[in-house]
Amino acid sequence: MPSTKRKIINDPVYGFITINHPLIFDIIAHPYYQRLRRIHQMAMAHLVYPGAVHTRLHHSLGAYHLMCQAVTELRNKGVEITPEEDVAVKAAILLHDIGHGPFSHALENRLAPGIHHETLSLGIMHQLNENLEGRLSLAIDIFTGKYHKPFLHQLISGQLDMDRMDYLTRDSFFTGVSEGVIGYDRILKMLLVHNDELMIEEKGIYSVEKFLIARRQMYWQVYLHKTVLSAEKMLKKIIERARKIYRKDDPYILTHSALDYFLGGDFDGVINADSMERFCSLDDADVTFAIKRWSKHPDVALSTLSTNLLNRKLLKCTIQAEAFDQATLTKHTLDVCARLGITEEEASYLVFTGEAANTTYNLVAEHINIYFKSGDVKNISQVDNALIHQTLSTPVKKFYFCTLAS
Amino acid sequence: MPSTKRKIINDPVYGFITINHPLIFDIIAHPYYQRLRRIHQMAMAHLVYPGAVHTRLHHSLGAYHLMCQAVTELRNKGVEITPEEDVAVKAAILLHDIGHGPFSHALENRLAPGIHHETLSLGIMHQLNENLEGRLSLAIDIFTGKYHKPFLHQLISGQLDMDRMDYLTRDSFFTGVSEGVIGYDRILKMLLVHNDELMIEEKGIYSVEKFLIARRQMYWQVYLHKTVLSAEKMLKKIIERARKIYRKDDPYILTHSALDYFLGGDFDGVINADSMERFCSLDDADVTFAIKRWSKHPDVALSTLSTNLLNRKLLKCTIQAEAFDQATLTKHTLDVCARLGITEEEASYLVFTGEAANTTYNLVAEHINIYFKSGDVKNISQVDNALIHQTLSTPVKKFYFCTLAS
Amino acid sequence: MPSTKRKIINDPVYGFITINHPLIFDIIAHPYYQRLRRIHQMAMAHLVYPGAVHTRLHHSLGAYHLMCQAVTELRNKGVEITPEEDVAVKAAILLHDIGHGPFSHALENRLAPGIHHETLSLGIMHQLNENLEGRLSLAIDIFTGKYHKPFLHQLISGQLDMDRMDYLTRDSFFTGVSEGVIGYDRILKMLLVHNDELMIEEKGIYSVEKFLIARRQMYWQVYLHKTVLSAEKMLKKIIERARKIYRKDDPYILTHSALDYFLGGDFDGVINADSMERFCSLDDADVTFAIKRWSKHPDVALSTLSTNLLNRKLLKCTIQAEAFDQATLTKHTLDVCARLGITEEEASYLVFTGEAANTTYNLVAEHINIYFKSGDVKNISQVDNALIHQTLSTPVKKFYFCTLAS
């Protein structure tokens, strides 16, 4: 009897993850889901934090696990969640990242320009829904926010959703960065639903503050760490350069994978059944393989970036509060031109600047509501003596400058 | 050969603590030090966090361990610390809390009014120094800040000293409150000495921010948790009440321990060899034992407080941002007078109000200096985009109100 | 509405423990249960493992938590457990140690000779049942094994009960001895019920082996560690000596607690309402307080043992595979007589020998059944290539010898 089939999966982060519904089994068994095993969750962060090699599959399983706990907690508090909603919200969180391509965010919008991973996720969910005879319809409605119980959508996408809760927990676990540890289990215990919206009990305020601060710290210490940033910019530049010089008759640029379709001009910017299938055939191995090939390509910019990324000889990266001036950029560019005998256009892949930003808490676009015993509801930024205030909600912008080390 | 004697002690927090110097062995073996085994580090916090039953001895061993690591780190960075300074700074941190009495801070200033634990620590260190033939002299100079290398004193007492680093780590470990977890090992790696002052490397900023936020959260979530606060106020009130009604000819008030000396009027407020020895004979067991006896005392206020504390029937405690008005106090007081048939004076031990305050970071009295690669030194509150700013450095005052539950 | 009252308790071992039933609240609030806060789980083990200061209350809460998980797991596998059985089995595990006296096993049978803690636990449960208007009747039936579903009793008392599962997990956590870590969560997932008996799924064999080996290692490395053993023998000898020389007209022997009743000859060996109440008034503080008083008693044996235990100057203890010969005992006894100027009878409290035994797995009295997919059931010792075999099931006897260090 499939309905009683039950499997437990060891997870170093949470202990055990339990799978016990046929739809969940079917999703996990699908090749598109299994593909996530071959996509790093944190792209190039492992060049600084060698443990950070966990996968998108592991992250989405973890988010699913937290969703199981959240549903149990809310039901214990009297919130009605039907069996159909239960499995739908779990299916939706499992699939929330199904549209990620190789190296996740680091290459987002680069392989298939103009296409965001959420769009792809939704497209793939629709296609899976056909294969699964409509069993994903409710999951899709919740995912897109059309369902009449907003709190279910908020569990998937919101300030305190299971996605963020898992990625902070998992990324801090695998990097070993204790600053990112959050009290996810306590936050889950503090969840409640009021007027169909997800809220936090009054006594959970400190845990939420901790969560926001942890996120801020992970951004600066890990996600935007200057070395990680350098490596991920190199990855982007490699793809850009390859696209730029791509010629179908150049055997050295060929990747022998669907990358050729996306880099060689065949992709017309529209996601349809064909382009989606090609996209879903890609994973980190294709890109890594291509970079290994390109490390011997005659184009100096492409081969230099490729070789150096493979051997972790990264561009030297500086981060500062003010924008870098044009003179610095020019000086380094000319220096690289001279050293490598390349043009300024070519050197622009090896010397460049830009900005990175992070907002700890967006007062406008997002909000975390605190429910007080008195029945009051306040945005966390309006609670007395809040740590989360105007200052923290101002986006922090920093500027980076990358150049080929001499 | 005593100099090569070496012992390792299991610590669930750090793994293993190593003891390898005769002076350290001698301090640990001393009855005054062993007495710290019988004093809870966190007084009554275990009534809310049942794991928080660790002792002052365990904390001071932990701080000693962190000191061992700090010395190693600083030496690796080229800071000169002589073998004599090495053992002295370790001896000093081991002894920094030797003057604590029963239930530590919760009864500080109550058993021996007007005497702070630092005064007692210093007095006891001087006495031990006599026993140990002057081997503690350098440790005392460092402890009192007289030694010419201020960073050694700062390792014992400062914003980032080994005391705070251990108590936050240990208290969050034993309570299970993940919000208090700090990256102590990373902070230790970031320590450096510049102009004889202890500082933090630039890239340690986020770890220090985390440390300050963790401390803030431990204050509100644990140390000043309303139930913990209630229990600790009850403990204080019990001692105050016992002192108030103490009569040497009342067999039911007698404690059969040195408490009689401190409560019965014999102690004249002066710490000398005699009073210090009596103080050092006290530990949690004496106070607990006295409370068990007093739970049957005819005085209603004393017996009610004692019985209720033993059985965890705590005073109902409310905490809020504004002061409580006199009317509320009067109303509850009269109610308790009526219920128990006692006077207002007696009821004042069962109904009372007051304030609790916490400052995350004191801009004036304390400072954490950040050392930049450029050679600049900045106070952490002046670093760009600092989390630690004016707001956090304003003391947060809250008001509590305790009353006998009906 | 009491039925929806819900409380979560932080536990450093398991994260959070949830209380959500009125009967469980009532048990925990009872003074007899709160008394367990003042009884160390591991008696004197903290003299070697300073973190091991956790309490009987914490252990029984932990066992309750595991029971909650076990019930959930079994129900998920289709085992019928009614709501009444659910709360009864949880109440029973909460109360399984309620009859422990000061310092638990270390003084078992010494304060109230001839009375085992299980007898007291049952007696107290019956009395609580009266207070609670019969709400404990089913819990008592399960506890005593009279209930018609044996697996419920086995969850409380058996080779793989929640008691052992918690004490191994908790004791290894607080001592920091990684050798005692067991995979309790995996074992819980492997539990099943077949023919009304508790069993383990085939693929749980390695976890069970690990559990048995961990227990063996905790015995030799912690519970029977020679220094722990020495301290606990000293504790026993102190009580024995006090009882021996107890005279009601000796003010220095008086303890001012119920200890006087149990040491002074008033206790007639029968547990009735009166003696039970006196017993339940005792905790570690009474014994510690008495030892502090006795450290100044004129009786040399009593004061020597008391002072030395307080100051951790423990008897020197040797453990070996063979019995110690009479000559060694005599030599040390005479030496101590000479040094302290005491009789041989008095010296027998300071120099003594005995044996300690441990059986990893008792083939006869106990059994762990493994359920194979084929439907077969085998005792774990009969599984192919079992680690648990004849050798491990032979009791290992070791002999100890304690003497006053010179």
Added chain:
Amino acid sequence: MPSTKRKIINDPVYGFITINHPLIFDIIAHPYYQRLRRIHQMAMAHLVYPGAVHTRLHHSLGAYHLMCQAVTELRNKGVEITPEEDVAVKAAILLHDIGHGPFSHALENRLAPGIHHETLSLGIMHQLNENLEGRLSLAIDIFTGKYHKPFLHQLISGQLDMDRMDYLTRDSFFTGVSEGVIGYDRILKMLLVHNDELMIEEKGIYSVEKFLIARRQMYWQVYLHKTVLSAEKMLKKIIERARKIYRKDDPYILTHSALDYFLGGDFDGVINADSMERFCSLDDADVTFAIKRWSKHPDVALSTLSTNLLNRKLLKCTIQAEAFDQATLTKHTLDVCARLGITEEEASYLVFTGEAANTTYNLVAEHINIYFKSGDVKNISQVDNALIHQTLSTPVKKFYFCTLAS
């Protein structure tokens, strides 16, 4: 000044790993070492344990970290280790796995038949030594056991070497299998050198027992888990099949990497500068990329295995104590022939049987010596009441049978 350069690396397992010697920096920066980032430590184990995606680079860094601790411990015990030996033994452990190819053990001996990874490691070390102007000579002498202090070699390769200590610790950490947790820090504290041999202090016996049992459990629960075994056998069969049908004029079999050299018959079984360089250009990405290509190859056996491995549709695997009979094999083979329309030869890649063996402790080839305070040295299997005895030292053989699920 390069000699004072110092870097710390976050490791979720040990906290921080410190690099502080130019030679260590040079080794880590070498492309051959960086290549280990692209080789999974545990091949296909992540199909069962999704966290087990850590790399050979991470493992060798971890083993290096343990070596740093071991050197410090031994020096603290008075063992002389010169600065040259110190860095050499650390360099040797860093490089001990440098010769591993794609998917480590799972493909060992398959890509370059007849070549063991130790041979390759040594070959690569010699080549690096040339690049590094002889700075690896001492490391190589220690690695090959030629150096006159055998304990240094034993730290790299022996029953209790840093390699095993790290892989057990790391693999249990990343899989989340608590049964494999060992007390590595305690074992390190128990190491000593006697007669130039590495030994364990008497009181470390239980930790060593735990280590051996943990290894045994990791073998059966993880390394030889039937699903992991199935996936790794599929990987082997894919390579075997590809080699079998390889034809240089078949564009669909081409891998566009050095795999073509090793599969297409150009490799003559001799490791020389050329073949080593080709081997060192390979990593997991090449094999994964090839499998993705082969999943569309017209050869049914190759494409079936490739597609199914990518999508985690693994061969059904049974493990038992007795050999499988020929009848079962034939029946399944014919069934697969019929279903897929292939020959028996082709089906032999999809239906096969074999044996897996594990010896917990090899009494003959290996030994762990215990050093007693008395000066005696005993093999751990000869200690009283040893857990490690004849039974455990008998190799345990199990038989597996894999077939295409219907």
